Amino acid sequence: MRRPTAGPAPQIVRQKSDWQVLRTLLPYLFEHKARVALALLMLAAAKGANVGVPLVMKAIVDRLAPGAVAQQSAATVAIVVPAALLVGYGLLRLATTLFTELREFVFARVTQGAVRKAAIEVFRHLHALSLRFHLERQTGGVTRDIERGTRGIQSLVSYTLYSILPTLIEFGLIIGILVARYDPWFAGITVVALVLYIGWTISVTEWRTGLRRTMNELDSSASTKAIDSLLNYETVKYFGNEDWEARRYDESMAAWQRAAIRSQTSLSLLNTGQSAIIAMAVTAIMWRATLGVVDGRMTLGDLVLVNAFMIQLYVPLNFLGVIYREIKQSIADMDRLFGLLEQHREVADRPGAQTLAIRSRAPEVRFEQVDFGYDKTADGAHKRQILFGVGFTIAPGAKLAVVGHSGSGKSTLARLLFRFYDVDGGRITIDGQDIRDVTQQSLRAAIGIVPQDTVLFNDSIEYNIAYGRPGASHDEIVAAARAAHIHDFIAGLPDGYATVVGERGLKLSGGEKQRVAIARTILKNPAILVFDEATSALDTRSEQAIQRELKAIASDRTTLVIAHRLSTVVDADEILVLDKGRVVERGGHAALLALGGLYAQMWALQGAERAVAA
Missing domain, CATH: 3.40.50.300 (P-loop containing nucleotide triphosphate hydrolases)
Incomplete structure (x- = not known):
């Protein structure tokens, strides 16, 4: 049997802009609009409670300051402060965690639902593509694209909803408080630092994205070589080419290693720049706060408040580079996944196609x-x-x-x-x-076919025969096996019909596989x-x-x-x-x-x- 000559592997992905990829994802998420809205509400509540914690801490510090304590009775300090402010502090801490967990609980179904729908849609589409595509494709690369793409959806939603949006909401609340209550310098330093931080992060990460994409391509290439070699295990053994296959795989892994080292080096540069910007911003803000306390324009509670705000804001920002990089990587992975959906269905049902009507038991x-x-x-x-x-x-x-x-x-x-x-x-x-x-x-x-080259699923003999008509009874499967003269062979196996045939049916001989194929076709009837x-x-x-x-x-x-x-x-x-x-x-x-x-x-x-x- 002569197979069509395989040309170069099809171009699976056309790189699109980030916004185009995100627009492709949105319909999968908006199937649960109510849950999305509720999760965003929980997100805002969690950030509101989180920003309230430093405000309560400021009030506690001011009440306990030496000058304030001298003006209050000991009973007031001992009872009112713990009973009111400390309880409020604890409740706000609890509310932050509670609303965060509720947000994740509400949104979990949205994320997993989107992943499931996208995966099954791509899976169905791959089965709908023509034989030409599957003869030309590289199975290892395609499966890695699907795996990375579905993981990318989870990562993108997680980082966006759980890191980026919370940070932006918290930043807006903090800037509003600083502008309303303190010297404009505080808000100015915070905004300038944020702009520099984001600018540095985006510029370096954009450069790093190319390095990561190269890593992915080399990783897919290495995976394809490994899977192809393992699927052809017997051929490798026949010709004694284990060392040859290992060298081919090592060449791909060596190229991947060089790309990975470049990627890690660029990450170190990114992290160093981010830390420098944050350190300078925090130092400048604390210097202005210290001057305010010395001049009497600010209390110790204000100093604690500003310091707490900066810690709450810059700790998540410290991971912005990693988050932005992962988001960019997730978008690139999703692009490859959704790119599979854009593969042309060479053979498709025409609009209004009817069910084949067979007028007799044996059609012409x-x-x-x-x-x-x-x-x-x-x-x-x-x-x-x-x-x-x-x-x-x-x-x-x-x-x-x-x-x-x-x-x-x-x-x-x-x-x-x-x-x-x-x-x-x-x-x-x-x-x-x-x-x-x-x-x-x-x-x-x-139509039923008994092919020359029979390929079986890595499952039981019974499953492979039943594939001709899923849902057939065991007795029907046995009858088909008898008709194909393979029942006695199966019955003689230790596990009988539950015997697993191995990858592509390699545990069976060529004749045994062909008789399984005949039984499968007989069962299909x-x-x-x-x-x-x-x-x-x-x-x-x-x-x-x-x-x-x-x-x-x-x-x-x-x-x-x-x-x-x-x-x-x-x-x-x-x-x-x-x-x-x-x-x-x-x-x-x-x-x-x-x-x-x-x-x-x-x-x-x-x-x-x-x-x-x-």
């Missing part, structure tokens, strides 16, 4: 002058055309076989029938319905059957037994058989011989032998091979 299948090629260029031409005006009809309940040399286009017929690709010319119909006019779901529900070299991995004895079973289950169905071994198709109602994408001969087995053409040559060649093997 017709290929009408079908042209098709892989690897389209920008102008729509093909680098390699596979089929040239192929036309044939499979009568209801008939068995049609397609034979030919490798690369002649045999397996492409099955892909087109399943509509993994759309034809470039002509059309394919089932009971007179163009398959492009019906839903893909109904089309594929009507489709109206149209496609056998793509269905017994190629079986020994002669098993092949003969399976052929009898395949013939039995195909007796009342429309069947397309793609074969290399001509001995498996001698009973077909019609045999097509493909050569370089064209039908060069057609007819029954005896008629084609009598013709003395390509089929006869292939039959003679395979007969000689069988004689030698015997």
